[in-house]
Amino acid sequence: MIALVIDLVLFAFLILTAIAVARLRNLFAVAMLAGMFSLLAAGLFMTLDAVDVAFTEAAVGAGISTVLTLGALALTTSQEKKPVHSSRLPLLLCAVTGAALLYGTLDVPAFGSAQAPVHTHVGADYLARTGTDIGVPNFVTAILASYRGYDTLGETTVIFTAAIAVLLLLGRGLRGGRTGGQ
Known part of the structure; x- marks a missing residue:
């Protein structure tokens, strides 16, 4: 029950931060709130036991992106210019994209389901072989550093x-x- 409350509080803070980012015109405040949004998302990923995703979100989303945004902000003005066009088309585009994403989640198996494809294909093989093949006690680290080493190198x-x-x-x-x- 307490985990659900933590998830809901983090998600509520994410929504409030996103609304604040959308409404602000001060670009420095937007950059700071975007970094805060990334840290909140990293916290939410931690509660979902996705440590690798949380670490990436904290490093890239809150770290590198915030520094690069502040670097770009140093070359521009601190206030966003007023839009000269209507925001109806972008709002419609976001609504259609959101609806398509929600429609795409209808086929997703239930959270934690043992019948999910991630549990029925290579996952069991990784869990069975990682301890003897690699000898690293943390399975996520072992998989990212060995089996998916080239993929991780490519992402980096x-x-x-x-x-x-x-x-x-x-x-x-x-x-x-x-x-x-x-």
């Missing part, structure tokens, strides 16, 4: 490449704003 490379690209773009903005004597 994509994140690193994206960070370098953003830093290069930010650097170009700094050079463009300098005077000719520097």
Whole structure:
């Protein structure tokens, strides 16, 4: 029962933070609230026993994204400009996308179901072999570091490449704003 209350409180804070982000025009406050949103999401993932996802969300969502957003904000104004167009089309697009995502969840098996595909295919094989093949006591770490090592390396490379690209773009903005004597 207490776990459900914690989940509901975290989810309520997520919703309130998202509403605040959507309503604010101060970009610094938006950047800070977006970092807070990522930390709340990481906390929610922790309560769902998805430690690897929580760690990634905290590192990438709250850490790197917030730093890069603040770096980009240093090159712009602190207030969002008033939109010149109607927000009805983006709102409609978000509603249609949300409805499609909700429709897509109708086929998802019940949470924790033993008949879920994740439990009936390679998962049992990983659990049976990980202890003898690798010898690492934490199964999530063992699977991410060995069986899915190339996949994890690929994800890390994509994140690193994206960070370098953003830093290069930010650097170009700094050079463009300098005077000719520097």
